[in-house]
Amino acid sequence: MEEKKTYQPIGIFDSGFGGLTVLKEIVSELPQYDYIYLGDSARAPYGSRSFETVYEYALECVEHLFNMGCHLVVLACNTASAKALRTIQQKDLPKIAPSKRVLGVIRPTTEIIGKHSKTGHVGVLGTQGTVNSESYLVEIEKFFPELKVYQQACPMWVPLIENSEFDNEGAEFFIKKYVDELMAQQKNIDAVILACTHYPLIQDKIKKYLPKNVDLLSQGSIVAKGLKDYLQRHPEIEKECSKNKLLNFYTTDLPETFDKAASLFYGEIVKSQHLDL
Template structure:
């Protein structure tokens, strides 16, 4: 039976990833779930983020999704590894660390946003100095430091937590002059710590909405990297390598949106991230 690819985020930011997935892989069906009732995840404990993420991933599996993309850096940092290595084998006997035993169908997979980004971030920098802008939760997890070191141990990585950026974006202030102070504050702080940075990774799926302000502030030699295109190409490669998963994913070009909070509010806010009107349904856990 063919079912949509699930895309999960703590709120709206994952829509910037979904937009790129649709751009690269438009034929596939997607089911998006935003846990808006419990956002933000960035300030919550590892245990709480893991609990919430597992609940949402399990829900998407129950809807038939053979593959779930955790399009949230905080959830990827604090929950993904445990779900892949500890929970999937229990949910689907025959799975070990997310890999299927021969003859075991259906398979279920969960992918995140940190590993695909870490695998290629070194290709962007000339100076070997990379800055990471993220939530408190992603920064304190040190997941990017660990993952990037596996592929590019020679890089100098400097992280900066930007706790005000998500609230600014979700309150519709991202394009207003009042946001300038908070954007510049963190950029100045980051570049003061490492003036050799030539590449900035936006390690939160909300942050692409701040790109106009970032480009106005940053020197010309510093480039900003959004994760959406990286994740989309990574998924395309993954499906090509795993036809057993690709064959389970439906391809009728459908998009469905769900939220754990008010569908009307989600639909209103989501258009800012999605780029066109959204009509959402509600999930109650």
């Protein structure tokens, strides 16, 4: 009798919907695996919350994903990656799950940004929380110490995107405003990181207000390729990930509310289940 395959999905976590743009690219790059997406939308947004609160929420969700069978969890959220990832990796994992792993979305992008700049000046567009954390400055310094990095917080972009208000004149005003403020810091910026997983939905509009020579980097495909490389380099983790092409969505909010917005981010119909934390 054939042994029944266990369900050990790769967990993808975000405070809400943005991580779905990362999940979409990961599933496209690595379709053979099982995935669980957990959106903590009842407590979103994380961007304006303290380090302590984001850490507490992120750890709680990671532990839930571990309990659901995940051996590997990706924090597909820049705020959680900036404010919680290091503490979870260094302090919590050795105690609660030493054989399991938690990855973030910041490192894969910062590992390659230098290859996209000729001038040595790069920009970061992100939430206030991500900018305040200075995580991109720290990580880019590790890989490309010669780069000059300029950050710009874009507090209006996530609310506009989540309320489907990004296709009107008001949205155009705020998109142009933050892009102009970034470029006013240094006119020689020639590569810009979209440091929020919501921003791919307005990527074309952002490009419109950037100089033509600027390379705009979206995280989804970069994180997906980084995960593929990680699994190849860590066969002990890869073998713990089941491969039945199953995909399940969970939300801490009302599923019908979540599904409507989630479908916009994922590009396909999403049917989620409620998860009580």
